[in-house]
Amino acid sequence: RLFHHHHKTFAPLNFTDYEAISRSEQEVPEYFNFASDVLDKWSQIEKEKKRPSNPALWWINGKGDETKWSFEELGILSQKVANVLSGPCNLQRGDRVLVILPRIPEWWLLNVACMRTGVIFIPGTTQLTAEDICYRLLSSKAKCVITTDALAPAVDSVASKCQFLKTKLIISESRRAEWLYFSDLL
16 A cells, blocks of 8 residues: 555656666766765755655564665765775775675665775675685685674684785674674774
């Protein structure tokens, strides 16, 4: 029912912009960045009240916990995460980060923050073993790994073999030696 009452709100954009680009009537940027070229523009439209505020991210877990962010909120939070990556994590454009997280809201924030900063986002499933993690860290030459309590021990067991790994960032409430805490830095 909600969809039928608000079908225009949830409808995809029309293709006139795409048609204008194909006819060379609209300029295509030489360097495209989804975070700044799309997300920030939608955020600005939302701020100027030119469009109703819709969730850019609406996440619900199996327990019924819910996170809802508007485009503006997603933009601001992803900028904060970008600052964490470039500040305390000391990552620069072209550096690689291995992200081994379940699909929690932070996964999406990290994804957009990596787009903002030019850091290469390497997703990993939470089913990886210590050997899998070591292989990915060595192959990718990742400078940072981001995970939760569940895989932090596996990362710790192989970290000494991975000469490029400089930073370990954990999304957790509990503390671990030699790990940065995402929530504190955010």
